[in-house]
Amino acid sequence: MSHPYERELVEDLAARFQVDVERARIDLDQSPAIEHRRKEPRISKPISGLALLAILLAGAFGGKLLLGPGSSVDPTSPAIASGMTSEPRSTIAARTNAPAESVRLADGLPTKIDNVTVLRGEVALAAIRRSAQGDHLLIGGWLVGATPMSCPILRADEWWNPCRAVALRESPFNGPIMFMYRGDNPVPTPMAPAGQTGAIVFSVHTHDASCPTGNPCEALPVIDTVLWFGGFVPVPSSSGEAPVQGLTQEEAVEKARTYATAKSSGAVELLSATAAAYGWIRASGNEVSADHWVWAIVFSGRFSSPDCVNSACTAHPTIMIILDYADGRLIVEEIPA
Amino acid sequence: MAGTLRLSLGIWRHVAESQAHQVTVLKAMISSLRPELLAFARYLMASDDDANDVVQQTMEIALRRHSELRDRAKLKSWLFAIETREATRWRRRIRSFVRLDTVVRDISATGPPLDRSVAIRIAVEALPRRTRQAIVLHYMVGLTVSDTARALRVSENTVKTQLRIGLHKLREDLT
Numbered sequence: 366m367s368h369p370y371e372r373e374l375v376e377d378l379a380a381r382f383q384v385d386v387e388r389a390r391i392d393l394d395q396s397p398a399i400e401h402r403r404k405e406p407r408i409s410k411p412i413s414g415l416a417l418l419a420i421l422l423a424g425a426f427g428g429k430l431l432l433g434p435g436s437s438v439d440p441t442s443p444a445i446a447s448g449m450t451s452e453p454r455s456t457i458a459a460r461t462n463a464p465a466e467s468v469r470l471a472d473g474l475p476t477k478i479d480n481v482t483v484l485r486g487e488v489a490l491a492a493i494r495r496s497a498q499g500d501h502l503l504i505g506g507w508l509v510g511a512t513p514m515s516c517p518i519l520r521a522d523e524w525w526n527p528c529r530a531v532a533l534r535e536s537p538f539n540g541p542i543m544f545m546y547r548g549d550n551p552v553p554t555p556m557a558p559a560g561q562t563g564a565i566v567f568s569v570h571t572h573d574a575s576c577p578t579g580n581p582c583e584a585l586p587v588i589d590t591v592l593w594f595g596g597f598v599p600v601p602s603s604s605g606e607a608p609v610q611g612l613t614q615e616e617a618v619e620k621a622r623t624y625a626t627a628k629s630s631g632a633v634e635l636l637s638a639t640a641a642a643y644g645w646i647r648a649s650g651n652e653v654s655a656d657h658w659v660w661a662i663v664f665s666g667r668f669s670s671p672d673c674v675n676s677a678c679t680a681h682p683t684i685m686i687i688l689d690y691a692d693g694r695l696i697v698e699e700i701p702a
Numbered sequence: 703m704a705g706t707l708r709l710s711l712g713i714w715r716h717v718a719e720s721q722a723h724q725v726t727v728l729k730a731m732i733s734s735l736r737p738e739l740l741a742f743a744r745y746l747m748a749s750d751d752d753a754n755d756v757v758q759q760t761m762e763i764a765l766r767r768h769s770e771l772r773d774r775a776k777l778k779s780w781l782f783a784i785e786t787r788e789a790t791r792w793r794r795r796i797r798s799f800v801r802l803d804t805v806v807r808d809i810s811a812t813g814p815p816l817d818r819s820v821a822i823r824i825a826v827e828a829l830p831r832r833t834r835q836a837i838v839l840h841y842m843v844g845l846t847v848s849d850t851a852r853a854l855r856v857s858e859n860t861v862k863t864q865l866r867i868g869l870h871k872l873r874e875d876l877t
Contacts, residue, residue, distance in 0.1 A: 382838070
């Protein structure tokens with residue numbers, strides 16, 4: 366297993382299975398008659414007899430042996446409404462395309478599910494921080510496809526690593542990223558393909574008993590289950606018009622040149638200057654909201670990484686300076702660009 | 703006497719309610735694993751109907767035998783072990799029947815890069831059955847080698863051999 370290709374292959378196998386599970390979940394959700402027996406007359410009499418026997422046996426167990434998502438599970442259970450339960454939250458099954466009367470959407474996300482408020486963004490983060498042991502919260506957001514951080518190769522069971530967490534934004538391409546952890550008993554979650562996102566609502570708890578010591582376990586949201594999933598959609602391709610007032614290109618370049626010159630050990634040369642929504646410049650960044658307009662200016666020169674502590678560091682040939690479109694303040698610089 | 707009887711009935715009712723609650727929770731836990739069971743079954747069976755039937759059968763058996771599950775943490779490996787055996791039984795049962803539904807499900811791709819993801823599925827499905835079962839249970843479902851061995855009713859060394867052969871074959875097919 367030490368061969369790098371094999372490690373990659375093993376990761377790909379696990380990722381492939383997540384795709385298969387998601388596909389299966391969608392298929393199960395879309396076929397309410399989960400207890401379909403095949404319609405074609407290909408079962409012989411002995412097997413029909415076995416099936417009948419199974420049905421009779423199942424009858425002895427309450428008559429409801431076919432537990433399709435949404436069929437066996439009561440999402441309106443008092444446990445959810447109160448937000449408190451001592452039982453595993455896997456008692457709630459994932460739902461997609463939930464009935465309109467129980468789910469009201471705002472910006473594509475449910476505001477409430479069965480009268481329990483779906484929290485998102487800063488409100489969700491605050492609620493997580495305030496949560497107590499035994500609390501269960503409904504957290505909504507938009508799945509982030511690409512992991513916005515550098516991740517090492519992980520073992521399949523490293524569910525407490527942030528790289529294994531599910532990343533959510535407050536809107537399809539906006540807002541700070543929240544991480545929902547999978548805990549030691551991970552439930553399957555949809556994986557957003559590149560260029561796509563999906564609205565999703567999780568039931569989560571904090572203070573997880575299996576959270577490894579040394580972590581802020583009281584503030585790590587751990588997924589109990591997927592309560593609602595709206596399906597994947599392409600990440601919106603438009604972020605609106607630029608603000609009426611802001612720096613001109615010349616002003617932005619001059620301001621950025623000051624920063625670039627200070628960072629370079631040689632002469633700097635302008636390569637590009639782009640005004641756009643921040644999300645289009647740095648898809649994985651979260652310094653400002655993704656629809657915040659910025660100037661992104663790239664220079665060539667000899668730039669050292671910010672984490673470089675000695676003179677032996679390799680000089681990078683480019684730098685990108687991102688300035689606030691409205692007032693020109695420095696938002697972030699990236700080396701290399 | 704009457705008081706003792708009332709107390710006994712009360713305890714009995716409490717125990718019965720508690721057991722019923724446990725069964726309800728277990729049913730929900732089993733239900734939550736249904737997509738994974740179906741995804742796995744699709745690697746074992748030639749058609750989607752067969753896969754659904756195997757999942758259904760697995761869940762029926764799991765519900766019937768829920769009292770045999772001592773450790774809920776082992777629910778997943780227990781279920782997949784049942785499903786593996788049921789898939790084998792199902793294949794034997796249907797071997798002598800003429801198939802009327804031979805449409806193999808097209809798995810639409812979401813997630814990792816399309817070509818690679820599809821290629822992986824095709825390569826896995828091309829593996830010999832026992833090797834495929836070991837690869838899927840261990841590397842895809844995430845069972846340990848020991849749980850995989852229990853599910854397949856073989857030794858851990860046999861599983862390790864199958865995994866080694868499987869990875870080697872996959873590497874050949876995918877490069």
